[in-house]
Amino acid sequence: MDLSYSPEYEAFRDEVRAFTREFGDRAPPAGDMREWQNLLIARGYAARTIPKEYGGFGAAPDVLKSRIVAEEFIAAGLPMGMSGQGISMLVPTLLEVGSEEQKRKYIAPTLRGEIVWCQGYSEPGAGSDLAALTTRATEEGDDFIINGQKIWTSTAAQADMMFCLVRTEPDKPKHEGISYILFSMKTPGIEVRPLVTMTGRAEFNEVFFTDVRVPKSGVVAGRGQGWMVANATLKHERGMLGDPNQAGTRLKAIVDLMREETVDGVRLMDNPVLRDRLLKLQARAHAMEFHGLRLLTSRLKGEDPGVAGLIVKLMGCELNHQLAAFAIDALGELGVLYGGSQHSRNNGNWQWNYMFDLGLIIGGGTAQIQKNIIAERGLGMPREPKPAKA
Amino acid sequence: MEFGLTPDQKMMQESIGRTLERVCPLERVRKTTDGTARDVLTAIAELGVTGMLIPEEFGGLGLQLLDAALAAEMLGRHVAPVPFVASSVMAPLALLGAGSEAQKRAYLPKLASGEATAGVAISEHASGARDKAGISARAGKLSGKSLFVLDFAGAEFFIVADNFGALHIVDADAKGLERTAFTTIDVTRAIGELSFDTVDAEPLSSGNPQATLERLIDAGRIMLAADTLGAGGRMIEKAVDYAKQRKQFGRVIGSFQAVKHMCAEMVAELEPCRALIWYAAYAFDAFPDQARRMAVHAKAHTAEVGTFVARTATEVHGGMGFTDLLGLHYWFKRIGFDRQALGGPEKVRHDAAVAQGWIGN
Ligand SMILES: Cc1cc2nc3c(=O)[nH]c(=O)nc-3n(C[C@H](O)[C@H](O)[C@H](O)COP(=O)(O)OP(=O)(O)OC[C@H]3O[C@@H](n4cnc5c(N)ncnc54)[C@H](O)[C@@H]3O)c2cc1C
Numbered sequence: 085m086d087l088s089y090s091p092e093y094e095a096f097r098d099e100v101r102a103f104t105r106e107f108g109d110r111a112p113p114a115g116d117m118r119e120w121q122n123l124l125i126a127r128g129y130a131a132r133t134i135p136k137e138y139g140g141f142g143a144a145p146d147v148l149k150s151r152i153v154a155e156e157f158i159a160a161g162l163p164m165g166m167s168g169q170g171i172s173m174l175v176p177t178l179l180e181v182g183s184e185e186q187k188r189k190y191i192a193p194t195l196r197g198e199i200v201w202c203q204g205y206s207e208p209g210a211g212s213d214l215a216a217l218t219t220r221a222t223e224e225g226d227d228f229i230i231n232g233q234k235i236w237t238s239t240a241a242q243a244d245m246m247f248c249l250v251r252t253e254p255d256k257p258k259h260e261g262i263s264y265i266l267f268s269m270k271t272p273g274i275e276v277r278p279l280v281t282m283t284g285r286a287e288f289n290e291v292f293f294t295d296v297r298v299p300k301s302g303v304v305a306g307r308g309q310g311w312m313v314a315n316a317t318l319k320h321e322r323g324m325l326g327d328p329n330q331a332g333t334r335l336k337a338i339v340d341l342m343r344e345e346t347v348d349g350v351r352l353m354d355n356p357v358l359r360d361r362l363l364k365l366q367a368r369a370h371a372m373e374f375h376g377l378r379l380l381t382s383r384l385k386g387e388d389p390g391v392a393g394l395i396v397k398l399m400g401c402e403l404n405h406q407l408a409a410f411a412i413d414a415l416g417e418l419g420v421l422y423g424g425s426q427h428s429r430n431n432g433n434w435q436w437n438y439m440f441d442l443g444l445i446i447g448g449g450t451a452q453i454q455k456n457i458i459a460e461r462g463l464g465m466p467r468e469p470k471p472a473k474a
Numbered sequence: 475m476e477f478g479l480t481p482d483q484k485m486m487q488e489s490i491g492r493t494l495e496r497v498c499p500l501e502r503v504r505k506t507t508d509g510t511a512r513d514v515l516t517a518i519a520e521l522g523v524t525g526m527l528i529p530e531e532f533g534g535l536g537l538q539l540l541d542a543a544l545a546a547e548m549l550g551r552h553v554a555p556v557p558f559v560a561s562s563v564m565a566p567l568a569l570l571g572a573g574s575e576a577q578k579r580a581y582l583p584k585l586a587s588g589e590a591t592a593g594v595a596i597s598e599h600a601s602g603a604r605d606k607a608g609i610s611a612r613a614g615k616l617s618g619k620s621l622f623v624l625d626f627a628g629a630e631f632f633i634v635a636d637n638f639g640a641l642h643i644v645d646a647d648a649k650g651l652e653r654t655a656f657t658t659i660d661v662t663r664a665i666g667e668l669s670f671d672t673v674d675a676e677p678l679s680s681g682n683p684q685a686t687l688e689r690l691i692d693a694g695r696i697m698l699a700a701d702t703l704g705a706g707g708r709m710i711e712k713a714v715d716y717a718k719q720r721k722q723f724g725r726v727i728g729s730f731q732a733v734k735h736m737c738a739e740m741v742a743e744l745e746p747c748r749a750l751i752w753y754a755a756y757a758f759d760a761f762p763d764q765a766r767r768m769a770v771h772a773k774a775h776t777a778e779v780g781t782f783v784a785r786t787a788t789e790v791h792g793g794m795g796f797t798d799l800l801g802l803h804y805w806f807k808r809i810g811f812d813r814q815a816l817g818g819p820e821k822v823r824h825d826a827a828v829a830q831g832w833i834g835n
Contacts, residue, residue: 359833370750372746385478455735456738462738467729
């Protein structure tokens with residue numbers, strides 16, 4: 085164990101810190117998000133390891149430097165640049181399995197925020213059982229004609245493009261006949277209907293396809309390879325969810341809240357029951373933080389972290405949700421106020437987080453699906469017996 | 475930056491594990507009734523486990539608390555009925571923190587070699603005084619009583635904290651000292667009561683005894699957490715193995731999702747405890763200002779997770795888990811002991827709030 089950083093890394097940290105001091109005022113909300121993003125890419129604080137020819141900074145992969153960047157941006161209270169399904173899921177997928185043409189065409193504008201993507205996987209009848217999807221793509225010359233429906237598609241209303249799973253070979257076994265295809269959301273025949281969620285906002289949508297004609301060149305890694313490609317993406321999605329930095333930030337906010345907020349003149353922090361619950365969560369947040377460091381070291385050394393790596397989505401999403409749930413309990417009746425209501429604290433953000441986090445526990449593979457993965461891949465337990473053919 | 479074990483640490487931990495596998499199988503554990511298996515102690519003493527924290531000049535290995543935590547994990551894994559937390563960790567730290575040169579020379583080498591073991595009587599400071607326990611020191615003599623003395627059985631001497639947190643060494647055979655062993659759920663560990671009637675004691679008065687006492691408590695709590703990590707890890711392995719071979723309804727029970735999910739939840743809860751304990755143990759030496767906060771969190775959180783693992787792993791075994799035949803209860807009880815010793819979770823979390831200045835003492 086050695087938690088110190090070598091001089092090379094300390095120097096790097098100084099450089100990042102100097103940047104955050106000098107340019108912090110250009111960050112949103114004051115500055116424009118895309119300008120901020122381009123500045124970060126130019127300096128290597130976003131898209132750091134993505135090759136130059138695809139619009140990245142082209143640094144050698146170094147997870148420690150990435151961590152230092154994250155630490156310093158969090159400490160300075162600055163946004164890390166753009167995220168979203170295109171940047172965090174599609175780009176790594178294209179780098180892994182995309183064609184040279186696809187990489188050149190899509191990665192750079194995606195990184196710069198010029199193309200916003202949405203992920204068209206789930207369907208009304210295919211959620212956890214994603215491979216049961218039925219949206220059809222039939223061949224017609226150089227095009228596919230798509231018919232069917234997607235659901236729970238985040239940001240579809242704002243998106244320029246979709247990365248989508250469609251069934252191209254209906255006669256093949258369910259995992260084999262799927263293709264992964266990229267196309268424009270402006271294509272005629274696509275209808276997006278916002279789906280309002282429990283938060284009161286429309287965070288996701290239903291998307292309907294009626295004879296949507298898209299070029300075959302959008303297929304990633306070849307026709308029928310969609311399941312393999314989707315799994316590459318899901319790996320990145322689960323890596324993104326359950327981020328321990330978020331738990332640390334939330335915990336700090338709750339500690340501040342409990343030191344300031346009073347009931348009958350008594351600080352929440354002086355209520356032993358609430359304090360005990362807070363301390364339980366603090367221990368969990370520390371455990372996940374150090375667990376993250378442990379995984380980081382495994383990655384640095386190229387070791388397979390095994391089961392330790394598979395638990396992050398489950399435990400991280402759950403912890404974030406519990407933190408928000410606790411903050412609401414600590415607030416008591418104030419905890420029912422929402423948005424900018426009179427008397428509401430933190431603009432009702434705890435309530436919003438509490439609800440939205442439940443969505444994150446469900447999305448990207450539910451808690452139950454994560455437990456199946458942990459048990460089967462992590463502990464080598466038997467898979468569910470295949471259902472008898474109907 | 476490297477958050478992980480060195481190759482040496484991994485090797486050491488494996489070799490302790492292999493030795494315990496050989497000298498301390500369940501049949502051996504079953505034969506102990508007072509928490510002290512001399513032969514097991516001798517075997518681990520040969521590997522240096524008893525002297526890990528003791529500097530080389532006194533016959534030890536001169537390692538750090540993280541190394542001791544790795545050993546504690548293995549002892550918990552094998553429910554080893556040997557003194558360790560008090561005798562090999564807390565007592566040496568007391569002597570190193572507050573002992574004179576002469577005291578170090580007199581006591582450390584025999585602890586290092588395993589020739590003698592020491593008990594530690596500080597429970598009143600870690601978890602509060604029960605049944606009017608407390609020790610007053612007057613003119614070099616101790617009176618009163620201390621409960622829940624760790625590594626009680628067979629100790630040659632005791633490290634005792636008086637009511638003011640000053641530390642003393644008391645010979646086990648001292649005149650006026652009465653020793654009463656307690657019957658507990660966990661036969662692999664010995665605790666008991668010391669009762670003092672104007673007993674001769676040697677003060678440990680170099681350095682800062684009160685600060686040393688706080689360090690002992692932190693270290694002890696981290697060791698108990700590491701012990702639970704080991705015991706819990708073994709219980710999960712046993713549950714998973716059992717689930718892969720036990721059949722009901724014509725299939726192995728491990729193919730039932732209810733059972734798989736129990737196993738997944740156990741491992742998902744326990745795995746982050748490992749990082750928390752490593753960090754707490756490392757911070758004990760490297761970042762003393764974080765030591766108290768991390769020690770209490772490691773102790774309390776691992777205790778909570780340990781309890782969950784102990785009951786869930788037992789349930790996965792069905793009726794068999796509840797029998798003495800399988801012996802799973804040794805691990806169950808060890809985790810139960812670790813949870814309460816040196817402060818239960820609520821008490822320990824209270825200490826965490828104080829350590830962070832969230833509340834007054
Ligand atoms: C906030 C949010 C954003 C999302 N964004 C997107 C997006 O951008 N693009 C996209 O394609 N999809 C998106 N989704 C969809 C998401 O991937 C699915 O909702 C999720 O995979 C679960 O599928 P389902 O809703 O059909 O639930 P179901 O699969 O019907 O599950 C219902 C319940 O049954 C349980 N269950 C199902 N199968 C099993 C099993 N084998 N074992 C045990 N329990 C089981 C589940 O755990 C759950 O508790 C999003 C969802 C949410 C909530």
